[in-house]
Structure formats: C-alpha cells, structure tokens
Amino acid sequence: MNHWPLWRQRLRLARTLFVHRWHAAQTVGEWFGNESVGERFEHINHVRSLAQYVWRCGAFREDAEGTGRIALPEAARGLQAIFKPVSAKGPDHFERAVRYAARFGDDTPSAFAVRDPDLAVLLSYAAEHADIRTFATELAGLHRAMLRYYVQMRYLTPTEAQTFGRGRVPLLTPLRATRRHPAEEGDGPLYKGPLPADLSGALLNTFARNIHHALACRARAELFQTLSANAQGNTVATEARGRRAGPGFTVEALLERRRTRFVVHDRALASMLASIHEPPMHPVIQWLAVFKTAVSTMITAMPVFIVKNFFRDTLAGFVAGRYPQVPFGGTLAGGAQAVRDLTTGRSEPMREYLLQGGFYSGLVESETHLADIRGEDGRLRKGLAARRTWSRLVYALTRPAWIAEAGTRVNQFERSRRAGATKYAAARAARMVSSDFANIGSSRGWRMYVHTVPFLNAAIQGLDQLYQIFRKPRRGDPAASARTADQRAHIRKVIWSGGCLAALSCVAWAFNGSTRARERAYQGETDYDKASWVTLYDVAGDADIRIPVPFQIGAAFIKLPEVALDLVAGRETLAGPKFVWSLVHGNLAVGWVPAVAQPIVEIRTNRNFFGDEIIPPYMANWPAERQYFDRSTPLPYREVGAALNVSPLHVQTVVRGWTGHLGNAAVVALDEAMWSERVNGPKPFPKTARLLTGIYSLQPPRPRTYTRFGNEFYAISDWAEGYARSGACSASNRSRRVPAVCRARTVAGRVRREATELRRQGDDIRTDIFRSRRAKERELEVLYEQIDAGFRLVLPELRALRRREFELVDAPTGVSSDRRTRPTRPRRPVRPRRR
Known part of the structure; x- marks a missing residue:
C-alpha cells in the first residue's frame, strides 16, 4: 500500500481511524485478490449476537464450506436454561453453584479435597443439592462443545482443544488467559474470595470474550495467510523471526497449526489490529457513555422517534439493500418475526439471523447498549450488577424501536437466503441494509469521544453508506475487474430503487403544485422542514401528511430531484447554500458536543442544536424569569424559571438536551394539564396524544407559526x-x-x-x-x-x-x-x- 498516491494513503488511514474500522483490511484483501479478508474482520462485529445465541440456544460451529454457522443439536441447551434451576433458589445458592463449577467443572472431587475444611463445606452442600452438580456438568459441557468452533477459527490448535477437553475448562477467564480467576485455582482463598456481583453476566462474558478472540484469530489468520502467499505481501507485514521482531506493531496468528508472529508495517492496518484488543475505557468516559445512553434511550424509546425511524429505515433498506424488498410491507413482515421472537422465542428466522451474527447492527442498538464490557487483561470488572439492571431497563424501553428497525434487516436476511446467498453473505447484506453501526473507527480516542455524543456514530455511518456501495476497489492485478459481479449487481439495484424514490418525489412535487393553496404551503417550508420531510399538503381536506426522509439516501434520491424541479420550474423555494447545510444537518443530525455538556454549551453560546438563538437580543435586558415567548413556551418551564430565577428558555434547553423526546412529551402533557378550561376554555391544538402515538412525526405542527x-x-x-x-x-x-x-x-x-x-x-x-x-x-x-x-x-x-x-x-x-x-x-x- 505504500506505493499508492499520498492522498489515497491518507484517505485510507482517515477512513480506518474515524469511519470504518475494518477498511484497512478490506483494502488489503481487495488489493491481493481475497475479499474474505475484509469479510472475516467484519465478522468480529458478530460477537454480541453470537454470545446471545449461546445464552438462548447453545453451542454452534462453522459449516464445512466456511460460509455460515450451524447449531449443534447435541448442545442445544442454552446458558440461560442451564442457569435457571440454580439461580431460582436465590443468590447464595447460585454463588455456591458457581464456586463448585469453577473449582471442579464436571470432574469428580478428589479425596484430597475433603481435607480442606472450606472445600468440605462446599462439597457437603453440593451433595445435598443435586442441581449444583448438574449445573457444573452442563456448564462445562457447553464450554467443551464450543471448542470445535474455536479450533475452526484458529483460536486453539487441535492439541490445545484436546487438552481443554480432557481437563477443566476455565469458566471465568478466556481460554488463553495468562492467569485464571482465583476461584478456579487450587490454592489461595478459593471459597471466601469475592466473585463478580453479576454472576450470570460474568459467565456469559467469558463466552463473549472467547468468541471475540476466536473471530479475531480467524480474521488475522486470513489476513496473514493472504499476505504470506503473495510476493508483495512483505510490504504490508513480514514474519518476525527470532525474539527481536524489529520496529513496528507485532501481532500473532495461527497458520498451519503454528503460531507465527508478524510485524505490521502499514499504519492503517496496525491501528485496526491494535483496536481489537484494548483495555476498558477510562471510568470518566464510561460515565459519559452511560449518560449518553440515557439520553439516547429517552429519544429512541418514544413513539415520535419510532415512527420517524420506521419510515427512514424501511426506505433506506429499499434502496441500499443488496436484494429487493418491499418498503413498509417487508419491514412489517420482519417486525412480526421480531415480535414473535420476543413473546415466544420460537421465530426460526430470528434464531438463524442471531446465529449468523445479525444482531447489534442497528441504530437503536448502537445508541443504547453500554460500552464494551469485555476486559482484555484477564480480570472481571466490578459494578456489573448495577450496569446489568440499567441494561435491562434500557432493553425494555427500546424494544418497540428495535422491532421496527430489526424488521427491515430480518426481511433482507430472508430475501438474501431465498435468492441463494450464503449465510454469511445474507447476514452482511442485512447488517448493511441501513449501515452497520458497529463499524466504528479504529482510533481509541475517537471511539471514546463518539461514545459520549448521541447519534454521532449514526451520522458518520450514514455518510459512509453510499460510499461503501459505489466505492471502486483497487486491485493489485491489472487484469482483474475492479468490481465483482455481485458489487455491480448491487449498484444497479441501488440506482433502480433510488430512481423509484426519485419518481415518487417528483409525483409529490407535482401534487403540491396542483392547487394554489398547496403551492403556497410548499413554498413556505422552512429549510429544516424541507430537508427532513416530504410533505403532502391538503391530502384530505386541510390535513397534511409528511414522510420522514431517510438519511443521505433521501438527500440523494428524494431531495436533490425535488430541488432540481424547483430550479427548472422556477418555483420559489429554498435551494441555496443554507439549504444544503440544512439537508446535511436535518438528515444526519450531526452533533459534536458530549451529551452531558450539550445544553450547557448551547446556553453559553446562546445557540441551540439547530443554530438558532435561544434568547433573542431584544430579551437580553429583561428579567430572567420573563425571558420566554408568551405563545409557545410551555407553562412548566415558566414556573421552574420563576422558582429558580432563571430564563424559562434555558430550562427548556436543559430539559430537551438531557431528556429528549421523553422530557418534551412529559412537559407538553403537563402544560396541557395546567391549562384551565374553566378560565380559558378548551386548549387549541393539543399535542400530547399525537406525541404518545407518534402521529406527530407524520403531521406538520399546527398552526404554521413559522414559515x-x-x-x-x-x-x-x-x-x-x-x-x-x-x-x-x-x-x-x-x-x-x-x-x-x-x-x-x-x-x-x-x-x-x-x-x-x-x-x-x-x-x-x-x-x-x-x-x-x-x-x-x-x-x-x-x-x-x-x-x-x-x-x-x-x-x-x-x-x-x-x-x-x-x-x-x-x-x-x-x-x-x-x-x-x-x-x-x-x-x-x-x-x-x-x-
């Protein structure tokens, strides 16, 4: 890669650091003629989905062709089912069961163990409760069933797997950790030492870390095997011979049953490889990430967001999906499978989608799951109980939004399989249907920053989506075609689907010009309204309908044709530089300030998220409690402002910044409750019902006070x-x-x-x-x-x-x-x- 033009090298590095974590591996695979390199690194994004499969369904392995994963019928009992009998008897019983399993696994305790008084007490308790022995046997059996997959992924050699199969498998640490947890060793305070507060989370975490290591090992093996087979591969990485490997980033891979170290000379590739195994983020960053998660949850859990995201996701999937799917109908069909999976757990498409790594790819999941909890230093972090409780709350609140988002992806997965795609290819098509939000940059500092800013990663991945589809790979072989047949077919499909959206945009444009009243309303759209929605005016009487525009796909295939028609027809609308900025801002919701500081920065700069003044200049010299708009500032903000002697507009900024749609809906409902019908009569234009049903996203505010x-x-x-x-x-x-x-x-x-x-x-x-x-x-x-x-x-x-x-x-x-x-x-x- 060093012989590429300097600007291209810098672009590749920047995209790897800040946009697409696996871009460096993708370009290496494309240059050396092996597309599987980039795909294998993308599989690392599957780790949370596969850990959930182990929790719900049991063990799995890769099929013989290496094109997907299959379940193991002999290990079809999931971790959740194994935990249930012992956890139902209380935390003390569960802790003793875990201590027994960690010390003995499915082995029979030796006679020497009885001499230890603490161990004798534990063995006596286990003898009285047969479920402890069953729990230890099944848990160790589940770990042993996964050994075959670890060998396939080149995480373990066959000899190492046999050793673990015959001996005790670690339950609280990864298989290749340098030190085990004290509860698993034969000396030290085995039975009095502290265990993790969240035992089930810690035991599941061990599976997640093993799977993560396995996926990373398979990707590294694919990468260095490709480089070793090519004469130009030494320009990217060379085998480290001897103890002193020389300058550069050193990494290990299992090739032909032999662990080999390589020195990586490519900066982008080294950054990507280093990002795979990192210690947990700083506690301050973790706290800021939790705060961001809370803000994102209060946005994504509300019907206003759910309805808007449903339209955006289904239209984006209609255009960007590899295989054609019916907009709205396909999402509803996939959403029905998601509902069935939540209620009964018996949806076969959802189970297969989970096994192939499709979960944890969407916007809602990327915004509302906490930062990575996998420690890479062999220790288990504390505080898991509180985090798990919080995660359960977030999980429950975001299920409606997740159903709407998962529907598009599951439907794409099913259509891909019916079209003949392999399981891995179908999972990739589903994850990329509206951007894979797990593809975050490899820069550690950048990732820590992105974890604190709501929806910043979504904005970045949205900007990158069309680039991934239309990007022209660079091949090392001049005779090779730049794009594969599948990539060319995908581009043709995107252009065709985008043309359909453009045609519908033209129909909407013509409809809004069919009467003078509609045209006046259309011409009066503000820059933000025009960028964020397609509004049909006077559809039924004076009722208007607005359709949320999907991220940059909507800008490219809906808004640009609309503006072009405005310019050609001479219709007086917004089409200047300010609208271009509104198009970017309105569709991508770009924010750059951490959630905890967002309202504070807005108050200090007197500019809200959209760049408008919070307090107009003519209010600057008014008393703070009088700085509000008589007709639009809700009564609760005025009451709080008067009580605290601050501007009600500042109170509004803080509430909206820290509580999102949830706080806005609560304040609107409280404002309408404070309205006295005895004194003022009925309140016109109530909004609470529209906010709680999501209709607010599909109808413009009334009356139109801003044009x-x-x-x-x-x-x-x-x-x-x-x-x-x-x-x-x-x-x-x-x-x-x-x-x-x-x-x-x-x-x-x-x-x-x-x-x-x-x-x-x-x-x-x-x-x-x-x-x-x-x-x-x-x-x-x-x-x-x-x-x-x-x-x-x-x-x-x-x-x-x-x-x-x-x-x-x-x-x-x-x-x-x-x-x-x-x-x-x-x-x-x-x-x-x-x-």
Whole structure:
C-alpha cells in the first residue's frame, strides 16, 4: 500500500481511524485478490449476537464450506436454561453453584479435597443439592462443545482443544488467559474470595470474550495467510523471526497449526489490529457513555422517534439493500418475526439471523447498549450488577424501536437466503441494509469521544453508506475487474430503487403544485422542514401528511430531484447554500458536543442544536424569569424559571438536551394539564396524544407559526432596523442617508405592527371561554395565514430594496448588541373577559 498516491494513503488511514474500522483490511484483501479478508474482520462485529445465541440456544460451529454457522443439536441447551434451576433458589445458592463449577467443572472431587475444611463445606452442600452438580456438568459441557468452533477459527490448535477437553475448562477467564480467576485455582482463598456481583453476566462474558478472540484469530489468520502467499505481501507485514521482531506493531496468528508472529508495517492496518484488543475505557468516559445512553434511550424509546425511524429505515433498506424488498410491507413482515421472537422465542428466522451474527447492527442498538464490557487483561470488572439492571431497563424501553428497525434487516436476511446467498453473505447484506453501526473507527480516542455524543456514530455511518456501495476497489492485478459481479449487481439495484424514490418525489412535487393553496404551503417550508420531510399538503381536506426522509439516501434520491424541479420550474423555494447545510444537518443530525455538556454549551453560546438563538437580543435586558415567548413556551418551564430565577428558555434547553423526546412529551402533557378550561376554555391544538402515538412525526405542527416567508421577512426587517440604528436613516453629517434602508424599515415596521395586532387577536381567541376547540383552531389558522400572506406580499419589495443597496451598504457590526438597548417589555394589561 505504500506505493499508492499520498492522498489515497491518507484517505485510507482517515477512513480506518474515524469511519470504518475494518477498511484497512478490506483494502488489503481487495488489493491481493481475497475479499474474505475484509469479510472475516467484519465478522468480529458478530460477537454480541453470537454470545446471545449461546445464552438462548447453545453451542454452534462453522459449516464445512466456511460460509455460515450451524447449531449443534447435541448442545442445544442454552446458558440461560442451564442457569435457571440454580439461580431460582436465590443468590447464595447460585454463588455456591458457581464456586463448585469453577473449582471442579464436571470432574469428580478428589479425596484430597475433603481435607480442606472450606472445600468440605462446599462439597457437603453440593451433595445435598443435586442441581449444583448438574449445573457444573452442563456448564462445562457447553464450554467443551464450543471448542470445535474455536479450533475452526484458529483460536486453539487441535492439541490445545484436546487438552481443554480432557481437563477443566476455565469458566471465568478466556481460554488463553495468562492467569485464571482465583476461584478456579487450587490454592489461595478459593471459597471466601469475592466473585463478580453479576454472576450470570460474568459467565456469559467469558463466552463473549472467547468468541471475540476466536473471530479475531480467524480474521488475522486470513489476513496473514493472504499476505504470506503473495510476493508483495512483505510490504504490508513480514514474519518476525527470532525474539527481536524489529520496529513496528507485532501481532500473532495461527497458520498451519503454528503460531507465527508478524510485524505490521502499514499504519492503517496496525491501528485496526491494535483496536481489537484494548483495555476498558477510562471510568470518566464510561460515565459519559452511560449518560449518553440515557439520553439516547429517552429519544429512541418514544413513539415520535419510532415512527420517524420506521419510515427512514424501511426506505433506506429499499434502496441500499443488496436484494429487493418491499418498503413498509417487508419491514412489517420482519417486525412480526421480531415480535414473535420476543413473546415466544420460537421465530426460526430470528434464531438463524442471531446465529449468523445479525444482531447489534442497528441504530437503536448502537445508541443504547453500554460500552464494551469485555476486559482484555484477564480480570472481571466490578459494578456489573448495577450496569446489568440499567441494561435491562434500557432493553425494555427500546424494544418497540428495535422491532421496527430489526424488521427491515430480518426481511433482507430472508430475501438474501431465498435468492441463494450464503449465510454469511445474507447476514452482511442485512447488517448493511441501513449501515452497520458497529463499524466504528479504529482510533481509541475517537471511539471514546463518539461514545459520549448521541447519534454521532449514526451520522458518520450514514455518510459512509453510499460510499461503501459505489466505492471502486483497487486491485493489485491489472487484469482483474475492479468490481465483482455481485458489487455491480448491487449498484444497479441501488440506482433502480433510488430512481423509484426519485419518481415518487417528483409525483409529490407535482401534487403540491396542483392547487394554489398547496403551492403556497410548499413554498413556505422552512429549510429544516424541507430537508427532513416530504410533505403532502391538503391530502384530505386541510390535513397534511409528511414522510420522514431517510438519511443521505433521501438527500440523494428524494431531495436533490425535488430541488432540481424547483430550479427548472422556477418555483420559489429554498435551494441555496443554507439549504444544503440544512439537508446535511436535518438528515444526519450531526452533533459534536458530549451529551452531558450539550445544553450547557448551547446556553453559553446562546445557540441551540439547530443554530438558532435561544434568547433573542431584544430579551437580553429583561428579567430572567420573563425571558420566554408568551405563545409557545410551555407553562412548566415558566414556573421552574420563576422558582429558580432563571430564563424559562434555558430550562427548556436543559430539559430537551438531557431528556429528549421523553422530557418534551412529559412537559407538553403537563402544560396541557395546567391549562384551565374553566378560565380559558378548551386548549387549541393539543399535542400530547399525537406525541404518545407518534402521529406527530407524520403531521406538520399546527398552526404554521413559522414559515420561510416569515423567517426571511424578519431577517430583512432586522437588517433594515440595524442600519437605521447605525444612522442610515438620519440626516446627520456623520452618516449617509440610504433611502432603500429607510423604505425597507418603514414597510417592514408597518407589516410587523399588523402581524402583532393579529397575534393579539389570536391570544384573545386562544383564551376565549365561549369558543369550542375546533372553532379556535379554525380561526387561529386563518389568522396565521393572514400573517403569512402579509409577509409574502411585501417580500418582493423588501428583497428589491435590499438588493438595491446591498453592494453599497455593509452590515454594521454589533447589531445584536444595539438591539439589546430596547426598553424592558411592559406587562400586558389584563383585559376583562367576556361574560
């Protein structure tokens, strides 16, 4: 790889470090003509899925062709079933069973053991409880059943496997650990020493670590076997002969039943290999990761996210999946299998998908499972009980979101198998249907940082998805085809499916232009709304429907055709650089600040997640408890702000940043509960039911208080007001009078006053005790349509005035600080209510 152009080497290194962990191995396999190298390293992502299979179903091995995994009928009793009889009798009984199994396994205790008083007590207790002996025998048998798989993966040699098969298999440490757990040794405080708090988690963790080592050993063997067979392989890695291997990263692989050390000269490959075995992250990073997990859970567990992610995932799978699948219908069919698996545990497709390593690849799983708990130093970490309790809570809360997401992947897995794909290929197609979120960069510092920022990894993997599909591999053999037949077929399928989405986008565009009312609503979309949804206006009466746009696939195949039609037809919409940023931000939700600090940073910078001001400049000099919007800030935020003497908008920022959709739904429900119908009549536009059912993701907020026309009007109005305050409209000798600015200020001021008066009328309507909810909603929608119509009416003139003097007038500095001198807003007098 060293003979590649420098820019390509740097791109390969950066992608390995920060985007795709196994990219270095993929490129090595492509260059030397063995695609299995990259695929074997991707199998390391299967470790959690395979550990769950051992927990639920039992042992397994690889088939004779090396194209998938098969279950072992003779070891079909899972770890959970083995634990159940002894764990049901309480933690003390379970602990004694584990101590007995760790010391003896399925061996018969020797007569010498009876001489030890502590051991004699344990043996006496085991003699009275036959389930302990059964537990130890079955647990050791499950470990022995996995030895065949470890040999296949070149984790153990056949001789080593026979040794473990005849002797005691470690139950609390990996097979090749340098030291065993004290409870497994023949000396020391065997039966009085502490055991892990979560015994079942620790015993399962041993299987996970063994499987992880096995998968890594198989991948390394495939890599170095490929390099050793090629004359150019020594440019990437060389065999280390003798004790002193020389400079470079050294790693071991089992080739032809012989352990061989290799020195890796390629920086990207060395970083990737080093990332496979690392100690646990720093406790501070672990705590930040737990906090991020909590924030992500409160987002992904809510119906608003579930519905939105269902649409995004099924549309992304329709385009990016290797094999065609029906959007929505395929996801629902796969989701039905997921529901059956959760309720009965008897879904054969889900069990097969689990065995082939498909689980723990989705967005929800990547966001809500805790950081890796596999220690690589032979010790077991403490605090597992609390973490396992928290994991169970997260597991329960995120099952609805997981069902929707797993449905697309399971359906793709089934279709791949029916199309003739191997088990491994089908699992890879399923994991990549909407990005494999386990493909995180190899840089340890980067991974620690990503673990603390919600959905940052999802954004990165989303950006990388189409690149993986369309990337052109580099081959060392000039005569070899750059892409395989399967890769070319995948590209054709993606283009065809993406064309279908583009056609539907064109149909939606034409529908929104079929009437003047629909076109006005379409033209009024804000940059974020236009980037994040496809909205169909007035579908049934005045009801609108919006469809969430999948990540960058939606940007490429839905939004770009839509914007192209806008430009070709001359339809007045957003299509400039700001929309491009909104397209990236809205579809990928890129955030760069750790979850624990996100609201704090937003408050300090006075900018929210979307870049908008939290507290407008004209509120800066108001009392903190009065810094809120009368019509949109919920009452709970105002009450908390008044009690703490802080801005309610800051309270809102903290609640939304740390509690996500869950906190927002709770505050909305509390706000509606605090609304007094006896004093104010029915509350118009209630949102609680829509939030709790997820319909909120499919319908635009009503009334439309924010539109593109309103945003543009206030931007020009603030521009004119800032120039006027800097002297552009005065007749003093120190400044030049700018007629266009003065005219813009006059026109904008008149329209602002009219809009303010209409909003005050809306306040009276909103709190009118004699109007019904439906009547209030109709009248408020008419009022806000009038406000928006006023903005649309004057915008052409304001744009012309701004363009006229734009080249001559530069924006004055400190406009925001100038606006802060606005006098304190007086309290609005209480009007007498109608009788």
